[in-house]
Amino acid sequence: MLVGHSTWKFNQQPAIISTGVVGGPFEANGKIANDFDLLHEDLWLEQDSFEQAQQKMLEEAAEIAMDKAQISKGQIEFFIGGDLINQITPTTFAAKTIGVPYLGLFSACATSVESLALAASIIDNNGANHILTGTASHNAAAERQFRYPTEYGGQKPPTAQWTVTGSGCALVGKSETGPIITSATIGKVIDMGLTDPFNMGGAMAPAAVDTIIRHLHDLKVDVSHYDLIITGDLGKIGHEASFDLLVEQNIGIKKEQYLDCGLLIYNDEQPVHSGGSGTACSAVVTYGHILNRMKNGELKRVLFVATGSLHSPMSVQQKETIPCIAHAVSIEYKAGDVT
Amino acid sequence: MTNKKKKLNPKAQHYQAIQKKNETKRPIFTNCLKAFFVGGFVCFIGQLISTFYIYFFDFTEQTAGNPTVATLIIITMFLTGFGVYDHIGQFAGAGTAVPVTGFANAVISSAIEHRTEGYILGVGTNMLKLAGPVIVYGVFSAFIIALIKTIFSQFLGS
Known part of the structure; x- marks a missing residue:
């Protein structure tokens, strides 16, 4: 239900029924390492490219979220997600693996909430029972697309930020x-x-x-x-x-x-x-x-x-x-x- | 820059002032100091290598330059390949970017990065993505300087 100018208020209790959170080696040394479901030691995740590694993390996060909620792919109506890489291909390939109808989004780092908001809205309007939302990013894949090659020795200013290697998925349903x-x-x-x-x-x-x-x-x-x-x-x-x-x-x-x-x-x-x-x-x-x-x-x-x-x-x-x-x-x- | 700022609406100007206040400044003085010492250290190693070639091989001060540069490039190749050079670069800034090692790192890191797209369209096309401008403008300015020198020497010689 629209409230004010640009806010939806949900009445049918769409909820995050489970989440899957995957991280890379750098995140494993971070402050909240215990809050991850799965942490990888290898930045490549034994894949041939960083983009494939990113795809793999998204697939894993999705799998974990579904396992935790004990919901199978067949019970999920839609997958909504996106990422930072050209034409959001890592998410698309992950969507191919997940194999449920897919809506791809690009909102850069706001994709997580955009997908969550859309999923909640669809569920609130009885458009689905379960929607998987999620996103992934990979430090090296983002570096090479937006900045310089990963091994390039350029000096970054103190205002620069570090792209997280990881993936977070949320399974939305009524609860x-x-x-x-x-x-x-x-x-x-x-x-x-x-x-x-x-x-x-x-x-x-x-x-x-x-x-x-x-x-x-x-x-x-x-x-x-x-x-x-x-x-x-x-x-x-x-x-x-x-x-x-x-x-x-x-x-x-x-x-x-x-x-x-x-x-x-x-x-x-x-x-x-x-x-x-x-x-x-x-x-x-x-x-x-x-x-x-x-x-x-x-x-x-x-x-x-x-x-x-x-x-x-x-x-x-x-x-x-x-x-x-x-x-x-x-x-x-x-x-x-x-x- | 000042012209561009004038075109901003007052709200944006106000925000940019707030943002500026919170922005961490680049430590320019320490950066310069680090660049000076690390850059100097790279040159010191270069001098050692050059002296080594003159003493132990049949090179003179004029001809030792090429093998010295080649050796520095090989060292950079290993440091880049093993993922060390970018960390040194973050510390040293211009200290490792300006010497020949910086140029080598720009070529090698691009080559490694684009290996996933294949050897021709990946490595071949992108290898000089960062170092290309150095070659283009290096050659161009050498041409201009040579032209000026030729004109002057012709003029002064006759």
């Missing part, structure tokens, strides 16, 4: 208990004229702020409604810049209720500059770490805002600015009856 998706806000493309592809957090911050403000406005709720507002991959610079913007809006946001996935995933000693990024960043942190914290009762209501920087290597070379987007879903944990 009375668990993490219920209560609403979703669709983002606008926001462009503040920044041009540095080595500072994507700084470029994406206004998009996150715009979506958060519109979400609160559409639902007519106060920021204190949420125990946590978690952004996708703003990194250190984007996180601080967006917090400054939110403070300017006088919505009464507190520092401790505002976190970023890109700052949660790695250890401080890991050389990730400004923080983690990539489509998998928001997916692995939220579907793993944050949902576990919700299950433990630490958090009840979470607003999950994934941010995406929608530039291409060509648009950057043509001196275009970096257009950004952020989508949000609110997740509320309903504890089950004790049996």
Whole structure:
């Protein structure tokens, strides 16, 4: 049901019934390694290319999510997903393996929430019983597409971010208990004229702020409604810049209720500059770490805002600015009856 | 840059100011210092290799240049292939980018990267993707300088 200008409120309790979270070797040394279902030691995953490794991780995450919920492929109506690589081919090949009707998306690093929002909306409108959503990214595959060859010895500035190698899948279906998706806000493309592809957090911050403000406005709720507002991959610079913007809006946001996935995933000693990024960043942190914290009762209501920087290597070379987007879903944990 | 900024709407200008305040600055002074010492160290190794060729082989100071460069390129090839060079590069910046090792690394890393697309269209096409501009503008500026030199020497010689 449409609420306000761009928010859907869900009444039929679409919920994340299970998740699959896969990571690479660098993530295994990170802060939240225990929240992964599967961690790989080999960056190549014994595949011939990094793109195939990314595809493999998505297939594994999907498999884990289905196993956990004990739902077979036949019971899933749609698979919605996407990634960063040219024409989202790794997701497409994974969709071939998964073998269910597929909707491919591109929203850069906001793909995780975009797919979750669409899945919840379809289920809320009785368009499906179970939808698999997911995304994957691979550090080396993203490096070679957006930056330089992986072994090139160029110096990265401190504003750069580290693309997460991993994959996060969420299986969405109706449920009375668990993490219920209560609403979703669709983002606008926001462009503040920044041009540095080595500072994507700084470029994406206004998009996150715009979506958060519109979400609160559409639902007519106060920021204190949420125990946590978690952004996708703003990194250190984007996180601080967006917090400054939110403070300017006088919505009464507190520092401790505002976190970023890109700052949660790695250890401080890991050389990730400004923080983690990539489509998998928001997916692995939220579907793993944050949902576990919700299950433990630490958090009840979470607003999950994934941010995406929608530039291409060509648009950057043509001196275009970096257009950004952020989508949000609110997740509320309903504890089950004790049996 | 200043012209471009003027075209931005006030909201974007305001945000860019906030963003600028939060942006981690590049440590230019330490970067320069690191580049100076690492770059100098690369040259020191080059000098050692060159001296080695002059002492132990039949090379002179003029002819030792080629085998020295070749040796540095081979060392870079191994450091790049074993995934060490990019870490040195992150530390040293221009210190490892400017010497011949930086050029070698640009070629070798591109060649490794595009192996998955095959030897002709992958490695062959993309090998000089990063190093190509150096060759193009290197040759072009050498041509211009040679032209100027020729004109001047003709003019001054007659």
